[in-house]
Amino acid sequence: MSQPKKAMYHIQPQLVFFLVHTMQAGIGILSFQRQIAIEAGYQSWIAIIIAGLIVHGIIWLIYEILNADENRNHLPAIHKAYFGKWVGGMLTMVLLFYFFFMATAVLRTYIHIIQLWMFPKVTMTELAIPLLFVVGYAIYHGFRVVTGVAFFGFMIPIWLLFTNLAPLEFGETMNILPLFDTSVSEQIRAVETMTLSFIGFEAILFYYPFIQNGKASQKWAHFGHGVTVIAHFFVALTSFLFYSEPQLKKLLYPTLSMWKIIQLPIIERFEYVGIALWLIVIMPNLTIALWVFSRGFKQMTGMKQKHTLTIGLVLSYLSLLIIQTYDQTVWLTETVAKVGMMILGIYIPVLFVISKVKKKKGETS
């Protein structure tokens, strides 16, 4: 009787594809091409591939860490076992707030876009309250629904990728030629910037126990990330063909500006539809990140997840009140990205080494 019940609340390993992909694809796709172009010009497409490969490695490391010990298959437990209650708890806390601020930054940026493009006079509260309510409603019904949001967050907006083909009518192949006129230092900086667009997938560290047969999900995680890389590559390529380099560097959200050129028989000015549909893209970002926050908090403090969720939503709203200007929004996004960089580049490898050492010790003793 309990076995099928349990299966209902676990998710199929294939669904990790959506969880990984939608957590990576978010508000970043609207502007990453500008940032990498600033670093490495139009040759920065190389950096997308390199950064993609590096992140594949990090996903492999994460799965190694999670599979090291079957009894400790999520981060709070791993932290507790490796670093003890206090130090481990502090580390978990850092990660939880990292996810919390990731959600907040995404939400603030999205609201900023709406204020910039659609409704200059709309207040932050007016949009934040319904959005947070919908996010809370999803998390309240558990991880199965959160996964469903990720699923729809992929299936509904994925066709938006094809809208990037239309602007190629005005594409100019000369823009990206010559292909390999670049330096290593430029590429390294661009790889660094590009990796920031891929952060978010490390939420696996928290939802891993919810996956039926976790080990089988690894290939789906790699697959999900692979699709993210392809999508970013495609968007970058079409933008590079469409814009001249100095022009791209001037635009805040090149992807949105690119939609301006699309003219359909019933919709002129596609960017407005695009902005509205982008809500579905950022929804998984918000739900997964805040789910991680509420779940991790529950595991650390023993509070009910209902309560930690409420705390998360209220805190998120309050921090939105503090971040008023565009510069502050950018600052928050960049800070979250820097922390994410450190987590992926330094902390995960260190954790990997520790887990290997501990495993060796366990085997010898």
Next chain:
Amino acid sequence: MKSNGQRLIKLSLALLLFITGCGPQQNILDEIRIMHTIGFDYIDDNHFRGTVTIPIYGSETEGETRTEIITDTSRTAKDIKVKLDAQSSKRLHNGKLQSILFDETFLQEGVSELVDTFLRDPKIGMRVQLIGVEDKSVLDLLDQTYPIEEHVARYINDLVDQNIEDQNIPKTNLHIYLARFYDEGADPFIPVVKEKDENLKVNGIMTFNEDRAVCKLSLRESFMMKLLLEELNDGGAIEIALDEDENEFTVLRNIMSEANYTFDFNDPSLSLQIDIDFKARINEYSGQTLSSSKLNEITSATKEQIENEAGALVTQLQENNTDPLAIGMHARSKGYDISNDDWDETYKNLDVNINADVTILSTGIEE
């Protein structure tokens, strides 16, 4: 009980007010004036005149559909919107703006300040056309009705679009203007319209250096530019004179063309070879029959004329220091560094050699 009912009524009234009145700024379709065209005339260094056309849609009570114009002078681009709004019964809305017109003086003095204000406004589409007006002020051009089309704004816009799509004008719009304006390897160009009898006509293009128009090209030169600029374009026609004295000529319709740019970087002054592959069909021929020897004659005459005229065009552009052919971008894409200051000088002294390869695909349904 009674107070409950009253509360309910009050509540639902409040809700109704909320949903109709609250929320972001509304742009209810019939409560705004949709600007179709905005045009600018140069007055002096500090002043210009802005003119917008707005369609007044007819209905049972308001009669015929017509176009009205509003005009005023101003110092800055920001200010003009306020001044124009001051004359309008409903708020002016620029979301459906289709074309931006400049008079000749304005084009020569530089347009970037004005274009920049449109650029920052997310409501402006990227398919907006920048159009130059020849021989006349924009105000006079807009303040007229033309028999061929009800709304002047639509007329101008469709005119330009049609000529880009099927005729001799190379492809351009606000996006292409900006892409070329910012890129050091290319310069923008815009189509020019002119009054002809009681209608308008497209009269070639203006090419820019930075944001100033420096060179005007005729329709025939525009076609040459289109040949040099676009791949696989299907549009444009060219008249080839075979024998001036006997008034023998033919009209070729472009089916397919492609231009290849090859640089010789070993040459110290940099030389450029442009190969045009031109495939066309004969649209019109004034002579009697088209024998194969005649066809050969046409082919060689066409080759000669294209090579001569394209060469003259490139020289003209080089002399005016304007690069609408994106030769700089071609050089860069082949690995030549154009970011240093003496690119302008290099461009001026570039040795350009043009070779045309003409194929006549068909002669129409008659031999």
Next chain:
Amino acid sequence: MTKSNKVSDDLRRPKESLSEVFRACEKSQDFVRHTLTTQYEQTFTYTFFETMVDGQLFKEQILPVLQKGSFSTLRDVKSLIPIEDTEISADPIEIEKRLISGYIFIQFEKADPYGLLLRAPSVERRAVTVPEVEYSVLGPKESFVENLDVNLHLLRRRLKIAELTVENITVGSLTNTRVSVLYLSHIANSENVNTVLQRIRDIDYDEIIDSSYINQMIEDNKHSPFPQLLDTERPDRVASELSRGKVAVLVDGSPTAITTPTRFIEFFSAFEDYYLSWHIASIYRLIRLFAVLFSIFATSLYVAVLTYHTELIPMDLLSTLVISREDIPFPPIIEALFLELTIDLLREAGARLPSKVGQTIGIVGGIVIGTAAVEASLTSNILLIVVALSALASFATPIYRIGNTIRLIRFPFLIFAQIWGIIGITILSMFMIIHLLTLKSIGRPYLEPIFPPRSNDLRDAFFRLPFSLQFKRSTYVQPEHGKRFSIRELLNKNEDIDEHID
């Protein structure tokens, strides 16, 4: 059996003696209690409700036997009377229950504590008629009637195997309604069956008038506007659902059956889809789904675009729209609400009136009010077209219940479109998707096969693929036997062109 602690059980104290039963019954004027003395000086007391008993049967078959014979025990009476369902009982609760459902109670003496129960109910049954709600051009023209036995007969005739199991439960403390739960014991998932049985047993309510009562009481989420159990009046549909391993619930007095577990997508499949060729059926399904999306979003998009997003309107459409709006004194939202409410009013008035008058109302409303409203400049003619089309689209759903849901959720979409434009529409759509994700039907995911994605179940969801490809039962039902037929034949069919002639 554990003792149930339903409130309704406490309301009626079980009667302790026979005389107490009779005392309660005697208050009714259709209650008959006579003492008969035969020619052999033997007395009989017979008791029944004359409105529930077949009087002819009593006069022709029972009375003659009683009058002629001489009996020493009730057992002798029982053996002589030509009625199969007879029973000797002394249980007052049992006797009360039987009396009110059309039994005749015979005693030798009025004071006897026991007597003979004879089954002689008068049955009023409506003839089996053509389905009206789910009419189909092809296929059987039978629909369920109010009589449970007839309905069971209709189903047994379609599934002629012993494994078709019928379990009866009586619910409703006042109505004592008989509810039958049907399933194929070798296919249906026992967990599904038990959940349904348990939920019906747990019903604590006094009146169960129709199957829709049961429907609303055993739904997983009772606050959702979306129906989570499918109700149908077609016995062929129920038989087909049963053969896929589902559970059906029939209620006495109700001409609709409930089947479960149900997926969201099934509400948009008409049973006629299986009678048509699969291409046509698939296209119809897609059209229906498109109609639903159109119905939900058309009016709200109109309001959003006209109120906020002028830029979206194509240049050529712009003048048409402005001209149609030019004389309207209201903002688009008021205009739209006014028209939507008018259409709903027409629908409601049409539904409550006899069919002939209803038609007239439809025509009068549709043509006269519509034209007049446009001419009086109260609404724009484009909106009238949009609203009328979306109303029409909402009626294209084969299941009545989901059509109502769709009509309802348009209004929140309208309001959100007014407040935040198309952003509001996406916010609410996201909320609706999440809401659908949370729903379950008897514990099975409602949005399957979309989420969780299961390719096997897609064979009969958005499209209906040919029968040769429907070799597996849907996974979401979790049937005990997944295979419907062997697919070996399919695989052998790879002969070459013109193979028969050498």
